[in-house]
Every structure is written in structure tokens, then in C-alpha cells.
Amino acid sequence: MYQSISPYIPVLILLVLALAFGVVTLMVAWLVRPSKPYDEKLSPYECGINPLMPAKIRVPIRFFVIILLFLLFDVEAVFMYPWAAMYKKLGIWGFVEMFLFIVILLVGYIYAWAKGALEWE
């Protein structure tokens, strides 16, 4: 059982190190720095001038199209992992299958491009 996850041990070590780095840095800073809190320190810093408006604004709908397209092509990419892993064994038929899959989605890509869904305006 121990053997089975061994390839992921380095990942785990990296994870722990990354976490420890953040925590240790903050702890050390907290111990070393002087503590003089006042209200002005909590306000947003905009190049020295007073803030003009709240930083949290409503995001335009354009992002929605971009994110949705990203998500759809993301899902498309996921289908390619097992295909790539099995590519040699699947042979020419496997190639044709994936080719068809991509062609159908390519139609969507051309459509999105021509419609200007990828442009920012």
C-alpha cells in the first residue's frame, strides 16, 4: 500500500514545504515587526491619492462569454488526456475519432471567432 502512492510523495513534500514557507514567513514577520495600528493603514492604497470609487465593481458580461468558452474548450482538452495516453494502442482509428471530435468543435471555434465572441471591442 505504501508503495502505491510513492510517485506522489515528492508532490506532498512540495505541498508541505510551500505551506510551511508561507506560515513561517508570516510568523517571523509578526514576531519581528513593530505593531502600530491606525485606521488609515486599512484603507486601499491608490498611488497616494484618495480612493476614487469602490474597487469592487460589477464586471461586464463580456467575461461571461470568455469564461464559458474557456470552460468548454477545457472540457474538450480533458478528453485528449486518455486519448494521448492510449494513442499508440488506438492506432489510426483512434486518430480518426479524435479528428472528428476536434472538427466538430472547430466549427464552434470558427463560429465564435466570426461572431466576434473572442474580441474585446
Add this chain to the structure above:
Amino acid sequence: MSWTQFFFYVFAGLSLLCALMVVTRRNAVHSAIFLIITFFFMAAVFVILKAELLAAVQVLVYAGGVVSLMLYVIMLVKAEEASQVKQNLGQIAIAAFIALLLALQVGSIVYLYFAQKPAGKAAVEALKYGGNTEGIGALLYTKYLFPFEVASVLLLAAMVGAIVLAKNRLER
């Protein structure tokens, strides 16, 4: 308890904890961040269960795509105002119903385990090809070829639908 089991329980527990934070935080952005962490821990659980592809999907599609979509929605609606409103949409009844469904599912799996009935044979089949990712590949592009191609049509329809709806709003 082996190390594998130990890490399984650690990651499963952490993902549960983060999931609990997702539903209890008032600030929707905090919820979304916790959701990302939940997905990462679930990916770790999938890795321990030797479902590497699922782990990759969890990180790529869910932590990457789905959460960014959620964050966008949070920023589209005025999140600060929304967090002030006390919501009671009668969701407790629906939540209880769905929780009951899930409990029934877990219960049925436990029942099947103790009744010594096989709970699925695909996992065993997949190992024949040397691992989860290869196993899925071997099945997806042979037995499930037709669903795979239909999935591309589904994605295309979704793409067109999304562009039509959003573009209509843009051009007003």
C-alpha cells in the same frame, strides 16, 4: 492503518472541512476560494484512489473553469449587497430532501458491500490497461465511441447557445 489510508482520511477530512466553510461563509468570494481548496483536496483523494484522470479533471475543469465562472457570477451581481440580505428561501426542506437522497445512496453502497454484491466491475477492467487514464482511454475510444462523438455535438450546442444568449445582450 497504512500510510495510504492515513492520507486518505486526512485529505477527505480536510475537503469536508473546506466544503463546510463553503456553505457557511457569508462572503461569497470566501466561499468560492474555499471551494477551490475543496476541489484540490478532492483531487488528492482521487490520486490516492488511483483515479489520476479524475484528479486532473478536478483541478483543470472544476478548480480552474467552474470556480472562475462562479467568481464571475459573484462579481456580476453585487456581492456586498447580497451578503447583507438575510436569505431564507425555504432551502432547508430541499436540502433535507437531497441530503436524504445522498444518505440513501451511501446506505445502499454500504448495504451492497456487506451483502457481498459486486459494486462495479469497471475499475477492475480498467487496471488491465495499466491504469486509470489508460483504462478510460481504452473504453472511451472503443466501447463508448458514439457517446464520445455525441459529446462533441453537445459541447458545440452549448457553445452556440452561450454565444447567442450573451451576444444578444451585448448588442442591445
Add this chain to the structure above:
Amino acid sequence: MGAVVNIPIPNISAIVPEILATALACFLLIFDLFVPKEKKSIVGIAALIGCIVVGVVTFGYINKHVVTFSGMFVLDSFSVILKELFLLCDIIVILISLKYLEMEGVSLGEYYALLVFATVGMMVMASANDLIMVYLGLETMALSVYALVGFIKLSEKSTEAALKYLLMGVFISGIFLFGIALVYGVVGSTQLPEVSAYIKEHGLKNPVLLMAIILIAAGLGLEIAMVPFHFWAPDVYEGAPTSVTAFISVAPKVAAIAALFRVYIEAFNLMAPYWTTLLWLLAALTMTVGNVTAVLQNNVKRLLAYSSIAHAGYMLLGILAYNQVGLEALAFYFFAYCLMNIGAFAVVIYLKRENIAGDNIEDFRGLAQTHPMLALVMVIFLLSLTGIPPTVGFVGKFLLFSAAVEAGYYWLVAIAVLNSVISLYYYFKIAKVMYMENPEKRVPFAASIPLKVAVFALGIFTVVFGLYPHPLINLAQLSIKSFFG
């Protein structure tokens, strides 16, 4: 490692209709980019021709029986008949949409592409021999329909309808997937014959499969607009463009009922005692809720929405009967319902004028004086929806009810007949407004020729097939071979 992967060479010829339909949708999508904004009806005409071609090609597959793609896909007479029906719906809906879209200010070519995408999804559903295929077909159809519902820009009602439909849809599709997962967990396969074989071997007293039966009914129940998953229907039907309403009130509903039929008959045939009890209850509830609520409506689109809920209840009788007559009646009723229901919505589109939506019952006032022929056609559709001879709706209902009686559902048929009586009241509320009241000031209709052709052809066919139903009955009988020997 080392296991050799053999890719079974599938029978590509069996899926030619689906390939053609997908190609048509992709073509329309790209073709639309080259058509100037004022001439978008060219895309519609291209879609019309394409649908006719696909329909003719599909018809060549009747009487064949092919199972291919590792048992995922089944091509039999029942599926071919359904595919023909979906394409027929497409053709009629395109005819009634051509001018209507311009009037609503949405002359976008994607409309036709999405319509064909929805059809591809339904064709896949009709031929699905695997729960995964049912799900994928359902989602392809549903995603296209969500976009179609929200098609009218600047209309809050349309947007709200699309959002409502989407939220309900994704929630229920989650439930449906849950049901599929349960089946897979128990059986280790999602193919319908394998599920059936498992039940035969291990007995039918399995709580998990019972749960799956309920969840699958729920998942398909949304598209059927079956009680208790009917709440979305009136709002969505009202908010959607009327041509889309005509489409979603018929095609997805028929596709979902046919899929439910195939799943229950092919996979859970041995568990019939359980699902017949479930469907008995749902059918009775659906009919009654649909009809009783329809009585209270004053908006014709909402009224027809509730009436279509009621009709879904009648159609469930065909699944319940679970015999040859039931299947034949179901197949016949699909066509009858397509003719009369799209017809009724087409008349609503006919009434659409400047500033008048045409869906309020007041808009029908005195129609018999101003447009006697149109009023007559509307009465034919209403008679047919009620189930009064000499219309196709009567024959359909007669076949359905007699199949249910043969299967021994006396009480359910009694409820159904009682419901038909209730429906008489609200259908004739429209007829009364048309014939007994005087018209308001005349505003000329702007109906286009394709719409006129569609409305009157539907009216004529509703009567002709009511008097002489044999061609349709013969077609419906072909589907028996798919399930009963």
C-alpha cells in the same frame, strides 16, 4: 499493460441520419455568417430543405433493425418513426418561424442551427440503447432549447423563462445522472439489455434499482412536464418566442416519453409492477393538475401549456398499457399531438400583429367574423385537443384509452375521460370568444404565406387523419416490431 485494444468497426450506415443532421446544423451555423442581416430567412429556407432531405433519407431506414456501436445505438422502426416526427416538427416550426422572427426582431440564423442541434439530440435519444446515450441526447436537446427560449433580446420574460428552464433543467439532469450512476453501481453497465439481464439473474427486489427507476422518471419527467416537475412549463411557454413554444411543447416531450418507454420496457421490464404503480400515480396527477389549472388561465399560451401537461398525462397511459396496442396508440398519438398542438400555437402566431402579442384570450374576440376560415381551423385544433370526432385527436385518444382498458386500468381511464370533459370547458372558452363575441377594431394580420400554408395544412391533416387514420395507424403499427417480437 500490454492488452491490445481492438476498436470494433461500427456500422456507420446506421447513423447516417444523425450524421446528416449534425452536418446540416454545422452548415447552417457557418452559412449564416455569410448571409446579410436582412436576408436571414434564406438560412431558414436552407434549414427547411435540409430537414426534408434528412427526413427522406431517414425514411429509407424503416423496417431495419440494427444494433451497433458496441450496443450503444439501436436503429429500429420505432426510432425511425420518432426521427421522422422530430423532423416533421422542425419543418412545421421553420415554416411558422420565417416571418415571426422578423416581427419579434430576432432575425438570427443561429435559431435554425439550434433547432437542428436540438433535433440531433432527440434523434440520439430515440435511438439510445444505453442510459448514457439517453442522457447525452437529452442534454444536447436541452442546451439548444434553453438558448432558443431566451432568444428574444430585450424581452425580460424571454430571458426569465430561459433562466428558469435552465436552472430546473440542470438540477433535474443532476438527478437523472444520479439515477444512472445507481444503475451502473448495481449492474456494472448502463446498457438497457444488460440491466434487464441483471434483473433477470438477481431478482427484482433491489432497493437501489427501485430508487433508480424513480430518479430516471424524474430526470425525463422535466421534459415531459410531468407533475411534480411541471412548474416551469407555463412560465417558459409564455416567455419563449411562440414558435419555440410550439416546438418545445411537442418535440422534447415526445422524445422524453419515448425514451422513458424504451428505458422501462427494455431495461426494467421485469420490474414492471413497481414502475406501473409509479406511472399510474404520476399519470393521474399530471392529467388532473394540468386540466384543472388550465381552467383558470386567460393567456392562451399558458392555457395551452397546462393543456400540454395534461396531454403528457394521457400519453403516459401508452407506456402504462405496456402492450402492443399501447405502443401503437402512443406512436399514433405522437403524430396527432404534433399536428394539433403545433397547429394551435401557429394560430397564436397568426394573430401576432404590431403591438399585440396575440396570446391573450381577448385577441381572439370575434375572430369568426373577421377571419372565418382561421376561426374554423382553430376550432378544429381545439376539437382535436379535446378528443372529439372527426379529428385526429379523437382517434389518438380512443386508441390510447382502449389500450389502457385492455391492460386493465379502468380507474385511470375513468379519470382520463373525466379530465377530457374538464378540458372541453377551457378549450371552448376560446371558441366562445371567437364565435359569440364581437370583434374589436380591425387590425390586419401580417401572416406570411409559409405560415398560412402551415396553419391550413395542419388543419386539413387534423381532419383528414381523423376521418381516414389508416396511413398513420399503419405507420404506428410498424413500431410494434421493435419491442414485441
